Amino acid sequence: MSDERVVLILGGTGEAFDLAALIDASPGWRAVTSMAGRTRRPRLPEGEVVFGGFGGPEGLERCLAERGARAVIDATHPFAAQISQNTAWACTKAGVPLLRLDRPPWPVRSGWRLVSDVGEAARFFRRREERVFLTVGKKDLGKFENAGDSFFLIRTVDPVEDPLPIKNHDLITGRGPFSVEGELQIMREYGITWLVTKNSGGEAGSGKLTAAEQAGVGVCVIERPQFPECESVETPTEALRWLCEL
Ligand code: NAP
Secondary structure: OOOEEEEEOOOOOOHHHHHHHHHOOOOEEEEEEEEOOOOOOOOOOEEEEEEEEOHHHHHHHHHHHHEEEEEEEEEEHHHHHHHHHHHHHHHHOOOOOEEOOOOOOOOOOOOEEEEHHHHHHHHHHHOOEEEEEEEOOOOOOOHHHOOOOOOEEEEOOOOOOOOOOOOEEEEEEOOOOOOOHHHHHHHHHOOEEEEEEEEEOOOOHHHHHHHHHHHHEEEEEEEOOOOOOEEEEOOOHHHHHHOOOO
């Protein structure tokens, strides 16, 4: 049996992917990456991968015990608030050290309209008639029901299968990284007047912000949710260093 210690990575981001590769190449730890299993063809990280939820925080606590996990790194997306709360709870209960790997948000640019959540972004368009490039993911599209007479160009990683309650829309798919040129082309082709995005941070999704600036398109940015207090770093390399010091 291997004497490597197990670290559970909560994944679903490029950083989680990179971290699993770093751990795989270093002695002492064995990474198990957990993914929600929402996207159809996710990039598979090095090491063991498990899919699907744990069945709430208690299920996650059980998983830590069953796997004998000696550390947890929460490298989920900055807007995946539920799993981060569950992870903080489970690690406290199980007495397992937890680190959050959190890419920095994009610095606020002048002229951005900041909103606190997707619902507030939807309400902003209710009494307007705009052509909106909506890049908030699949999960919250329902909030744009009754969002007025604007046109919404919706980009998701996987195709949207269920009918949407948004009367005037078009659907496209795409997986980052996205270039500034590509984003400009989309904005021009569809006559976009506003971009709506979460403040996800990172290089892969930042092309649309520069493109919007160049095209004179308004930018509505959804601010990050609050997370439970915990030790955190911004890069996979720092996360590996934390692990090696345990
Ligand atoms: P969420 O609302 O925070 O979590 C909902 C439930 O999904 C959790 O309670 C958990 O189910 C399961 N889950 C989420 N992440 C998981 C993981 N890494 N491993 C196992 N189970 C997980 O999450 P979400 O916003 O739906 O995001 C789902 C996944 O997509 C996340 O892993 C996130 O990193 C990734 N993602 C999210 C966004 C976004 O904008 N929210 C964007 C890009 C990628 P149980 O309670 O059954 O354990």
